[in-house]
Every structure is written in structure tokens, then in C-alpha cells.
Amino acid sequence: MSSGGSLSTMQRLVEQLKLEAAVERIKVSQAAAELQQYCMQNACKDALLVGVPAGSNPFREPRSCTLL
Amino acid sequence: MDQTFLAIVFGPCDKCSKNKPLRPVSVKSEQRSYCSLCVEMMATEGLHENETLASLKSEAESLKGKLEEERAKLHDVELHQVAERVEALGQFVMKTRRTLKGHGNKVLCMDWCKDKRRIVSSSQDGKVIVWDSFTTNKEHAVTMPCTWVMACAYAPSGCAIACGGLDNKCSVYPLTFEKNENMAAKKKSVAMHTNYLSACSFTNSDMQILTASGDGTCALWDVESGQLLQSFHGHGADVLCLDLAPSETGNTFVSGGCDKKAMVWDMRSGQCVQSFETHDSDINSVRYYPSGDAFASGSDDATCRLYDLRADREVAIYSKESIIFGASSVDFSLSGRLLFAGYNDYTINVWDVLKGSRVSILFGHENRVSTLRVSPDGTAFCSGSWDHTLRVSAGRLI
Numbered sequence: 001m002s003s004g005g006s007l008s009t010m011q012r013l014v015e016q017l018k019l020e021a022a023v024e025r026i027k028v029s030q031a032a033a034e035l036q037q038y039c040m041q042n043a044c045k046d047a048l049l050v051g052v053p054a055g056s057n058p059f060r061e062p063r064s065c066t067l068l
Numbered sequence: 069m070d071q072t073f074l075a076i077v078f079g080p081c082d083k084c085s086k087n088k089p090l091r092p093v094s095v096k097s098e099q100r101s102y103c104s105l106c107v108e109m110m111a112t113e114g115l116h117e118n119e120t121l122a123s124l125k126s127e128a129e130s131l132k133g134k135l136e137e138e139r140a141k142l143h144d145v146e147l148h149q150v151a152e153r154v155e156a157l158g159q160f161v162m163k164t165r166r167t168l169k170g171h172g173n174k175v176l177c178m179d180w181c182k183d184k185r186r187i188v189s190s191s192q193d194g195k196v197i198v199w200d201s202f203t204t205n206k207e208h209a210v211t212m213p214c215t216w217v218m219a220c221a222y223a224p225s226g227c228a229i230a231c232g233g234l235d236n237k238c239s240v241y242p243l244t245f246e247k248n249e250n251m252a253a254k255k256k257s258v259a260m261h262t263n264y265l266s267a268c269s270f271t272n273s274d275m276q277i278l279t280a281s282g283d284g285t286c287a288l289w290d291v292e293s294g295q296l297l298q299s300f301h302g303h304g305a306d307v308l309c310l311d312l313a314p315s316e317t318g319n320t321f322v323s324g325g326c327d328k329k330a331m332v333w334d335m336r337s338g339q340c341v342q343s344f345e346t347h348d349s350d351i352n353s354v355r356y357y358p359s360g361d362a363f364a365s366g367s368d369d370a371t372c373r374l375y376d377l378r379a380d381r382e383v384a385i386y387s388k389e390s391i392i393f394g395a396s397s398v399d400f401s402l403s404g405r406l407l408f409a410g411y412n413d414y415t416i417n418v419w420d421v422l423k424g425s426r427v428s429i430l431f432g433h434e435n436r437v438s439t440l441r442v443s444p445d446g447t448a449f450c451s452g453s454w455d456h457t458l459r460v461s462a463g464r465l466i
Binding site for chain 2: 014017059
């Protein structure tokens with residue numbers, strides 16, 4: 001929003017900033033640890049990370065016929 | 069407060085008690101008589117001290133400063149430092165498994181069906197195509213009445229698609245399997261914006277659609293009635309992208325715009341609950357981390373960034389000096405460890421989300437990559453390009 005906005009725009013901006021300032025936050029160290037934990041827990045299911053058993057990849061090279 | 073100038077009377081002022089020419093004045097619907105000095109003072113007192121424009125501006129500035137301070141207090145470590153002990157990823161081998169050809173012009177958007185196989189894509193030439201990515205067959209096609217169909221989405225049931233662009237609308241087309249299907253005849257106009265539609269997404273059901281527009285707003289619509297259920301105001305410029313939070317994490321979504329801001333919204337109240345402004349240019353793409361605790365963004369400033377919602381701050385930047393073209397589209401692999409990003413220099417970079425390093429660079433498209441999505445079960449990803457094609461790629465560490 002341009003800083004030359006009307007009075008009501010500025011009032012809304014101030015209210016919005018008050019709301020955002022009041023958000024409850026956790027430390028980055030804790031947030032980062034949890035992001036990492038999620039990755040580790042789900043890595044084994046991530047086909048783009050660990051691959052899938054050969055033959056079960058639906059996008060393997062097309063063969064001469066496809067089963068419906 | 070009302071000022072009238074009908075009759076001027078001389079006498080004691082109701083406010084200061086001095087004998088002066090008085091004016092009748094209405095204060096809280098009561099008639100008073102004030103001298104001209106007190107009338108002037110009333111006019112300025114009528115506004116609370118913190119409501120003048122200048123003082124509001126300085127209050128806004130100090131609140132922004134406070135917000136930064138509060139966020140900085142909790143910035144005790146960088147994400148990549150926490151991830152130092154994590155095993156580094158090896159070499160990636162990605163291969164294009166399917167190439168979908170058929171669009172007559174730039175591919176602008178695509179979305180996967182929940183069946184992990186079908187794909188809807190939309191193009192500058194006005195065409196929207198539904199593909200079977202296993203066989204590369206085109207199953208449905210419709211021509212929109214406008215060019216630049218910038219947004220398309222698959223309904224959760226797989227029975228409909230939504231799309232829109234320069235027509236300023238989002239329309240829903242049911243998909244049937246009739247022999248001579250006439251998709252255009254069944255078209256249902258749902259959303260109406262006052263500028264182009266940049267993004268759309270069904271919510272958890274076929275019943276509601278969320279839209280983002282060049283008019284600076286996002287909106288939630290009821291598909292059946294076309295009724296506007298909620299609108300989201302706050303971006304200072306065109307909104308270019310949106311993503312819904314994974315259903316387990318509740319009713320929020322994130323949007324990104326030309327105002328360089330990413331905003332997180334409460335869908336029920338229409339309120340912006342968190343906003344982030346660290347990019348140096350337009351945000352073209354936003355995508356939630358699979359757990360819903362963070363989201364990534366891709367921008368014209370040639371960087372992608374990760375924002376953690378509980379720490380309420382940016383926690384990683386994915387960039388390299390050699391990458392100077394904008395990132396148009398981002399998506400995570402299933403575990404959130406990899407971030408795939410399509411760029412305007414025709415490449416796709418694959419980033420290690422935790423360590424912040426690039427693990428792979430994928431070539432193949434012959435023009436800008438405009439859209440990219442990982443399949444619902446994470447086995448592959450699809451990229452769409454201005455080179456008129458879509459490519460489905462898969463691969464792994466070796």
C-alpha cells in the first residue's frame with residue numbers, strides 16, 4: 001500500500017500490524033528441528049528422493065503394451 | 069459534530085465560559101453554543117490523537133520495527149546449521165519420462181488429478197487439455213473464449229476442471245466420457261474478478277473454489293451458486309499465486325503477489341494472519357511444505373525462499389550467483405526434502421531444502437518453465453513451458 005493512502009487505509013494497516021505483532025512465535029532452532037524431523041520421517045516414502053523398486057514406477061519407459 | 073452558521077449570538081461560551089460571539093453547535097446530538105476558538109478546538113479534538121494520517125504512519129512504522137524485533141529475538145540459528153549433521157544428498161539422476169505435445173502456444177499452468185495420472189493444462193492459445201500422462205493421450209479439450217488461460221485446476225473428485233485468465237473469470241467444466249462430448253456447452257461461470265485470473269484451486273471438495281487475481285484480491289466461491297463466500301483484501305498489487313494448506317492443518321491458504329509479499333489468510337474470517345516481505349520482486353509461486361508448518365516461494369528476484377509459519381520468518385534462501393532469471397514455479401517432493409523450481413532460463417533447479425544447496429539442475433525445455441507440480445503420490449513431477457510442451461520427469465539419487 002502506498003504510504004500516501006487515505007486515513008481509513010492507514011487505520012486498517014495499523015490494526016493489521018498490531019494483529020501480526022501479537023502472533024505467537026517459536027524459536028527458529030525448534031522450527032528447523034521439526035522441519036528436519038518431518039523430512040527424515042518421510043524420506044523412505046519419497047520416490048523422488050530414494051526411488052521406487054524397478055518395475056513399479058508408473059512412469060518407467062513405455063513397453064509395447066500397457067495394461068489397463 | 070455539526071457546525072451551523074444560522075444565528076450568531078453573544079454570550080457565555082458553553083465550554084470556556086468567556087463572553088464571546090457564539091455559534092450554535094451540535095455535540096453528540098445536543099445543541100450547544102461555543103465561541104469560535106472552542107469550535108476550532110472541538111474540531112481537532114473530535115479526532116483521537118492517534119488518528120491523524122501522519123501519526124498513523126509513524127505508528128505503522130514503529131509497529132513494523134517491533135515486528136522485526138520480535139522475529140529477530142527468536143532467530144537463534146539458521147536452518148542449514150541445524151541440518152549440518154544430516155547426511156548430504158548424493159547425485160541426482162532425473163529423466164523425462166513423458167512429453168505431452170499438443171498445445172499450440174505457451175503452456176501457462178497445469179495441475180494433477182488425485183488419481184496421480186491425469187493432468188490438466190492451459191495455454192496462451194486459449195486451449196485447456198486433459199491428458200492421461202501414462203499414455204500421453206488427450207482425453208478432453210476445450211477452447212476458452214479468451215487467450216492467456218493463466219490458471220487451471222483439477223477438482224478433487226476428478227470429475228471437473230476449473231480454468232480462467234484474461235476473461236477475469238474462473239469457470240468450471242464437468243468432465244464426461246460421452247462419445248461426442250461438448251465441454252463448452254456445460255461451462256459454468258463461477259468467479260468474477262475485475263482483472264485477470266492468475267490462480268485457482270478447489271478446496272477439499274468440488275463445491276468451493278479459491279481464486280487469485282490481477283485485481284489484487286483473492287476470493288472464495290461456491291461453485292453451485294457462483295456466490296462469493298469470502299474475499300481477501302490486503303495485497304497492494306496483482307496476486308499471482310496461491311496454495312491451500314494441507315487439510316490437516318486447518319483452513320488457511322498462502323498467496324503471493326507483485327507487491328513482493330506473501331500473505332497467509334484465515335479462510336473463514338478473511339483476515340490476513342501473517343505476512344512476509346523479504347523478496348525483492350514479484351512472487352510468482354507459493355507452495356506449502358508437506359507438514360503445513362512452512363511454505364516456499366519463487367520470485368522474479370531469482371531466489372526461492374522458505375518461510376516457517378511458527379517461527380514467523382524466512383528461514384532459508386535458495387539462490388546462486390549464477391542464477392539470474394526469475395523462478396516461476398515451485399513444489400516440494402513428498403518428504404519436503406527437495407524443492408523443485410522452474411525458472412525463466414528454461415531450467416529446473418532441485419534444492420536440498422534443509423541444507424540450502426542445489427542438488428541438481430535439469431535441462432530439457434526449450435523455453436521458460438512456467439508451471440511445475442509434483443504428482444500426488446510423489447513419484448514424478450510435471451513441468452509446463454513456453455516451448456508448448458509438458459514433461460513428466462522422474463528419477464532418484466544414485
